[in-house]
Amino acid sequence: MRAPRNPFRVRVRRLLPAPVSPGSPVAEARGLRVLRGRRPVLDRIALTAHAGEVLALVGPNGAGKSTLLAALAADLPADGGEIRIDGHPADGWSAAELALRRAVLPQSAALSFPFPVEDVVRMGRAPWAGTERAEEDDPAVAAAMAATEVTGFAARPFSALSGGERARVALARVLAQRAPLLLLDEPTAALDLRHQELVLRICRERAAAGDAVVVVLHDLGLAAAYADRAAVLHDGRIAVAGPPAEVFTGELLGEVYRQPVEVFPHPRTGAPLVMPTRET
Amino acid sequence: MTATSPERTRAGAAAAPEGPRAPKPRRSSSFALTAGLLAALLVCCLLSAGLGAYHISLGDVLASVQHRLGLGGAALDRVGESVLWNVRLPRVVLALLVGASLGCAGALMQGVFGNPLAEPGVIGISSGAAVGAVASIALGLNFLGNWTVTVCAFAAGLATVLLVYALSRSGGRTEVVTLILTGIAVNAFAGALIGLFIFFADNAQISQITFWQLGSLAQATWSKVLAVLPCAVLGLLVAPFHARRLDLLALGERPARHLGVDVERLRVVLVLVVALLTAAAVAVAGIISFVGLLVPHLLRMANGPGHRFLVPGSALGGALVLVVGDLAARTVAAPAELPLGVLTAFFGSPFFFWLLRRTRRKQGGWA
Numbered sequence: 001m002r003a004p005r006n007p008f009r010v011r012v013r014r015l016l017p018a019p020v021s022p023g024s025p026v027a028e029a030r031g032l033r034v035l036r037g038r039r040p041v042l043d044r045i046a047l048t049a050h051a052g053e054v055l056a057l058v059g060p061n062g063a064g065k066s067t068l069l070a071a072l073a074a075d076l077p078a079d080g081g082e083i084r085i086d087g088h089p090a091d092g093w094s095a096a097e098l099a100l101r102r103a104v105l106p107q108s109a110a111l112s113f114p115f116p117v118e119d120v121v122r123m124g125r126a127p128w129a130g131t132e133r134a135e136e137d138d139p140a141v142a143a144a145m146a147a148t149e150v151t152g153f154a155a156r157p158f159s160a161l162s163g164g165e166r167a168r169v170a171l172a173r174v175l176a177q178r179a180p181l182l183l184l185d186e187p188t189a190a191l192d193l194r195h196q197e198l199v200l201r202i203c204r205e206r207a208a209a210g211d212a213v214v215v216v217l218h219d220l221g222l223a224a225a226y227a228d229r230a231a232v233l234h235d236g237r238i239a240v241a242g243p244p245a246e247v248f249t250g251e252l253l254g255e256v257y258r259q260p261v262e263v264f265p266h267p268r269t270g271a272p273l274v275m276p277t278r279e280t
Numbered sequence: 281m282t283a284t285s286p287e288r289t290r291a292g293a294a295a296a297p298e299g300p301r302a303p304k305p306r307r308s309s310s311f312a313l314t315a316g317l318l319a320a321l322l323v324c325c326l327l328s329a330g331l332g333a334y335h336i337s338l339g340d341v342l343a344s345v346q347h348r349l350g351l352g353g354a355a356l357d358r359v360g361e362s363v364l365w366n367v368r369l370p371r372v373v374l375a376l377l378v379g380a381s382l383g384c385a386g387a388l389m390q391g392v393f394g395n396p397l398a399e400p401g402v403i404g405i406s407s408g409a410a411v412g413a414v415a416s417i418a419l420g421l422n423f424l425g426n427w428t429v430t431v432c433a434f435a436a437g438l439a440t441v442l443l444v445y446a447l448s449r450s451g452g453r454t455e456v457v458t459l460i461l462t463g464i465a466v467n468a469f470a471g472a473l474i475g476l477f478i479f480f481a482d483n484a485q486i487s488q489i490t491f492w493q494l495g496s497l498a499q500a501t502w503s504k505v506l507a508v509l510p511c512a513v514l515g516l517l518v519a520p521f522h523a524r525r526l527d528l529l530a531l532g533e534r535p536a537r538h539l540g541v542d543v544e545r546l547r548v549v550l551v552l553v554v555a556l557l558t559a560a561a562v563a564v565a566g567i568i569s570f571v572g573l574l575v576p577h578l579l580r581m582a583n584g585p586g587h588r589f590l591v592p593g594s595a596l597g598g599a600l601v602l603v604v605g606d607l608a609a610r611t612v613a614a615p616a617e618l619p620l621g622v623l624t625a626f627f628g629s630p631f632f633f634w635l636l637r638r639t640r641r642k643q644g645g646w647a
Contacts, residue, residue: 094542115527
């Protein structure tokens with residue numbers, strides 16, 4: 001039996017995203033420049049996120065990682081150059097159309113009212129309301145909660161959770177949105193070892209399923225192990241971008257972070273490990 | 281990677297039995313609450329129409345209403361008919377409109393500010409609207425006939441909402457302390473303006489203003505009902521369309537935008553709606569505080585913070601509170617009549633204290 005349709009729901013015509021083939025560009029920054037006051041916080045950024053890849057943004061504090069992510073999310077207007085999402089300039093999309101094309105995990109998860117966890121995850125389905133894909137709502141919510149291991153406290157209010165649990169609920173909401181572009185701002189910051197690995201595995205799975213995943217990371221080891229490509233930001237520019245094994249060199253990282261580091265291959269997997277140079 | 285697969289299946293298996301249980305209990309409890317509120321509202325309206333110095337039995341009230349609607353029934357005698365239709369019913373309808381407006385405005389403001397303490401009375405919107413109303417009485421304005429007071433209250437209320445909004449927000453958030461302090465400042469300033477108008481008003485106007493300020497529905501007439509009806513109905517009709525977006529706004533402005541909400545537009549529309557509703561309430565009944573705070577809080581405790589129930593539910597709850605409050609105001613100390621605003625503040629303030637203590641115990645306050 002069909003549930004009665006909510007009479008207060010406004011039905012809007014939206015252009016649904018077409019499926020993208022692996023390797024095609026999902027989001028692009030072309031000669032991007034973003035000013036804060038008069039100071040450029042991002043300058044001459046050229047970066048493309050492709051379908052099917054995990055792209056890590058790394059760099060020291062204040063290098064512009066979060067700003068770049070916000071620009072890719074079309075939160076910030078470009079002061080020069082342009083951002084393209086799904087093949088069109090980002091400012092040409094309406095908020096509702098953008099919501100079908102990219103999902104964003106903010107650095108900190110806040111909530112004004114004590115909604116239960118499941119309702120928070122279900123908010124991620126809001127962009128699809130009134131479209132044919134609204135039928136996926138229940139499975140998408142259940143799958144996102146299972147993947148982030150929050151099903152166990154689905155009925156608890158969000159305000160009663162610990163920081164790490166909140167971060168996972170926020171991630172579940174973003175996953176439930178099922179957008180072809182995932183922009184995650186430090187998804188591992190509040191998490192323990194096990195859940196850090198879990199989150200990055202989820203990123204890999206989404207990429208394998210054909211999504212583009214852009215993730216800001218502080219842990220270079222995680223970036224090296226899970227990202228297809230890494231972009232190292234330095235003072236608002238991309239110092240270098242490419243596969244972690246190629247771009248994570250002791251010389252470059254030492255200069256960018258102003259801290260001598262040693263890079264050596266993992267004895268079993270061969271993935272680069274990055275350690276600060278310590279005397280003892 | 282292969283080492284992870286048992287974990288995945290375990291998580292999946294644990295999720296499976298809980299999956300389909302999703303939102304059903306919540307929905308049925310919203311339905312039960314709505315039905316309960318509607319039933320209570322109907323009973324209280326009928327009681328309020330019958331009780332008072334001139335007693336009309338429930339059967340007679342129903343018969344007379346049926347008669348007027350052309351559904352059979354019978355008219356009362358001349359006095360009864362006049363009391364019911366010219367005194368009691370306009371008053372009940374006015375209480376419904378004012379209460380629904382206050383409850384709904386409270387729920388909307390809390391959603392827009394993302395702050396459970398926002399309420400037209402607490403943060404000064406009501407006093408702002410009151411300045412407009414007092415000004416129109418004291419200056420003897422009459423440019424729009426019956427609607428003059430309402431329109432002045434709306435204009436002043438709108439200016440106040442915008443002012444409070446601009447003053448209390450920074451970086452897309454409203455700190456509780458800033459909001460309350462802004463409210464104190466706005467209330468003080470509005471109080472000063474009202475004082476000035478009273479100072480320059482003549483005796484007849486002063487008594488009119490004073491009585492109106494206490495918050496009372498005693499002078500209800502159909503023309504007063506008509507004066508606030510457009511404001512209240514428009515506001516009440518528009519509000520529920522934005523409930524889902526208000527839910528998303530609880531995540532913050534940027535996350536709401538990421539989920540497709542046009543935040544700027546939503547804010548403008550809802551601020552206008554709040555101003556409309558507050559003006560409707562203030563123009564006829566003066567400043568009635570705490571209804572917009574108390575009702576949404578109680579409903580949130582009963583049924584969670586989802587705005588799809590909360591916004592219309594708060595309108596129903598507010599209407600119920602005011603109908604009961606007005607019935608109490610005119611019957612408790614009969615033949616004298618208590619001012620309604622005094623009564624709601626009398627019972628609302630202790631509730632506020634309780635809320636303060638409870639929140640402090642549970643989450644260490646509203647920082």
